Amino acid sequence: PAQNKHDIAAIAKLFDMRADFVHAHPYGSGHINDTYCAYYDQAGQRIRYIHQRLSTEAFKKPIELMENVQRVTEHALNELLKSGDKEARRRTLTCIPSVEGTPHAIDADGNCWRTYPFIERARTYDTIESEAQAMEAARAFGEFQKLTATLPGKPLHETIPGFHNTKQRFQHLEDAIAADTHGRAAEVQKEIEWFMARKDEASIVVDLLESGELPLRVTHNDTKLNNVMLDDVTGEGVCVIDLDTTMPGSAIYDFGDMVRTATSPVAEDEEDTSKITMRMFMFEALVKGYLSSAKEFLTDKEVSLLAFSGKLLTMECGSRFLTDYLKGDVYFKVHKDRHNLIRTRSQMALAESIEAQMSEMEALVAKYR
Numbered sequence: 001p002a003q004n005k006h007d008i009a010a011i012a013k014l015f016d017m018r019a020d021f022v023h024a025h026p027y028g029s030g031h032i033n034d035t036y037c038a039y040y041d042q043a044g045q046r047i048r049y050i051h052q053r054l055s056t057e058a059f060k061k062p063i064e065l066m067e068n069v070q071r072v073t074e075h076a077l078n079e080l081l082k083s084g085d086k087e088a089r090r091r092t093l094t095c096i097p098s099v100e101g102t103p104h105a106i107d108a109d110g111n112c113w114r115t116y117p118f119i120e121r122a123r124t125y126d127t128i129e130s131e132a133q134a135m136e137a138a139r140a141f142g143e144f145q146k147l148t149a150t151l152p153g154k155p156l157h158e159t160i161p162g163f164h165n166t167k168q169r170f171q172h173l174e175d176a177i178a179a180d181t182h183g184r185a186a187e188v189q190k191e192i193e194w195f196m197a198r199k200d201e202a203s204i205v206v207d208l209l210e211s212g213e214l215p216l217r218v219t220h221n222d223t224k225l226n227n228v229m230l231d232d233v234t235g236e237g238v239c240v241i242d243l244d245t246t247m248p249g250s251a252i253y254d255f256g257d258m259v260r261t262a263t264s265p266v267a268e269d270e271e272d273t274s275k276i277t278m279r280m281f282m283f284e285a286l287v288k289g290y291l292s293s294a295k296e297f298l299t300d301k302e303v304s305l306l307a308f309s310g311k312l313l314t315m316e317c318g319s320r321f322l323t324d325y326l327k328g329d330v331y332f333k334v335h336k337d338r339h340n341l342i343r344t345r346s347q348m349a350l351a352e353s354i355e356a357q358m359s360e361m362e363a364l365v366a367k368y369r
Ligand code: ADP
Pocket: 027, 028, 029, 030, 031, 032, 033, 034, 035, 050, 093, 116, 117, 118, 119, 120, 123, 124, 226, 227, 241, 242, 243, 244
């Protein structure tokens, strides 16, 4: 087993655990935070908790971030308890407070930590194995949006400013083309033209949010399958996790990113673009699952953009890969020559596959609304 990089017994003392620390080990396959599973003894029972060190590289304001997580999870728990859910504490993350009563604790080295009860009898999957999983994940993300739709008080902190501002993302691409700091623009003229031809479409959702025609909601912003715990026995999507990017946004972004990450049969950096396709049966599973929990609160305008959302988020992601390629690979980690260009082309192929199937996708949305 992997070694602990941190002294978890010391971390345990920072939180109001009301149980005795036994041991801990690194856990999960997350790429952002350092996650530990810790065993405690509570009146003779062995129980598990998750301790996580927040990545301060990814998140510049961890305390604001934890204020968001605390507000969202507390509200979700209250709503679930109100509805009489017998498994309320399995259906949302809950923050164990620090000994000072805050949702985070700072260790001797200045690291920011949080603690959650371990969601038992459920697990996450790194790759989608079936339509049923896609449907359950989409349903769970819709449930999460429904629970957070009634969050009272001031808006959440925008933990990553402009995260899905596609208009701004395209502007960054144009800036990178103009600067051409690594002399790569000439070689990617075709790709540049592809994105520029779709510039108007990229600003549709941003403009509708600005004009108020689309509502600003609480959104998750990292709607991958490995951020939903599926029940070990029933396969049900029990709990949405990884709330680091939860902030104000459009429902369109959450659904679109599910389409981008769940409908293609191959990895995000597949070189053989002939293998990249938007699989309609997976899209149908996502629509069915998502609308089963979200249709009661979504506006007509939002529903009308669900098919398009997949294309939008795929274009957005592709534009970020191309921008990073032009800037000399400064943001996304690269593991081979032209890795960001390969990723760009794979997103373009997926967006083209969505474009080609748009009317059929729209018909499916109409069927389940
Ligand atoms: P990252 O941002 O690094 O992806 P996550 O919050 O998604 O971090 O956590 C990483 C992994 O740890 C998850 O994929 C999941 O398997 C596991 N995990 C996180 N929180 C819990 C929890 N409360 N109960 C059980 N497992 C959890």
